[in-house]
Amino acid sequence: MRCSFLLTLVITLSSGCESPQRAMDTHRGSNSAPRSGIHSDQENRLQAPAGQTILARIGRDIITDRELKQRILERYYGPRALNGLVRESLFSAEAERLGLGIDSEEIAAQVEQEMTRILGETFQERQRALARLELQGLIESDLRREISLEVGPALLIQAVVSHHREIDEEEILDLWRVTWKEPRRLVEHIAFPASSDEGQLRTRIEQWAKNTREVLVSGTPLEEAVETPVGIGPAHMPRIGSGWIRESELAGNPAFFEVFQVAVGDVLGPVQEANYGWHLFRVVETRATRAYSEVRAQLLQQLLDEPATDEELLTVERLIRRRISVSIEVVPEPTEVTEDWDRSEGER
Secondary structure, rough: OOOOOOHHHHHHHOOOOOOOOOOOOOOHHHOOOOOOOOOOOHHOOOOOOOOEOOOOOOEEEEEEEEHHHHHHHHOOOOOOHHHHHHHHHHHHHHHHHHHOOOHHHHHHHHHHHHHHHHHHOHHHHHHHHHHHHHOOOHHHHHHHHHHHHHHHHHHHHHHHHHHHHOOHHHHHHHHHHOOOOOOOOEEEEEEOOOOOOOOHHHHHHHHHHHHHHHHHOOOOHHHHOOOOOOOOOOHHHOOOEEEEEEHHHHHHOOHHHHHHHOOOEEEEEEEEEOOOEEEEEEEEEEEEOOOHHHHHHHHHHHHHOOOOHHHHHHHHHHHHHHHHOOOOOOOOOOOOOHHHHHHHHHOO
């Protein structure tokens, strides 16, 4: 696979913090040590070593073109990057042998999906993510380009792994049992924890659950429905989530069975759970049962499309290597940038 630029970028954007590692090392020569007293601007401005160009000044530090090139070598030119390219080449050859391909529409759709996952869905989320992106010296087109370079090979590798998968009939049956064998309902859920010995606080939380129910009934989105009252601590923050449930999953909580009786869009609750607190449920969608024979092909494809595990990748790669020989001529190591390298780059 390609370098870990995108992974680092996702972590950076998700955390809302600066990159865990600076984009490049700063030059700190003897002239950059903190100095006391008043000095002229000329004294404070560091000069680049002979043959190097200053790209940026940060206080009394500088970043040169040599340091930028060295960092590129360290990150993107080495055994790890070489192994990734070898794997891509192996899987590409196998895809060609099997007649597998990825069309441009599929790649474009995956790129958009990744962009949304990283930047967020709402306008506000995207604006915040793009602002953090700019702090890394990047813009949206840089992110899109990196994703595009990674998505194609990743989809091709996934297609090859899926082709080599052997799905047992029992696996398909197991998936049917948890999806179509019983009626299912997509339910939004808010739980308000409050133990039975918390007295006045428990009463306040029960009223809080009742007030939240009215907000949910009005159609307010789940994430915006809970307004925390003053004086409620972290231990009593509500648990919010959604998911598909089956009646058999409620066997241990008979009080919740009514979830399957209310109409789609209705809100059930607050339902009290002994030794816990109260629950609110809003039914979003319902799905009836479907015969196994009717959905078998769909379930099989779902299993084939599941993301490849590391173990599967290695297993399939070993199979391919039995047909295609791989010879690593030189294991590259990050080296110091030489003047010859600088000149060759400049001539390109």
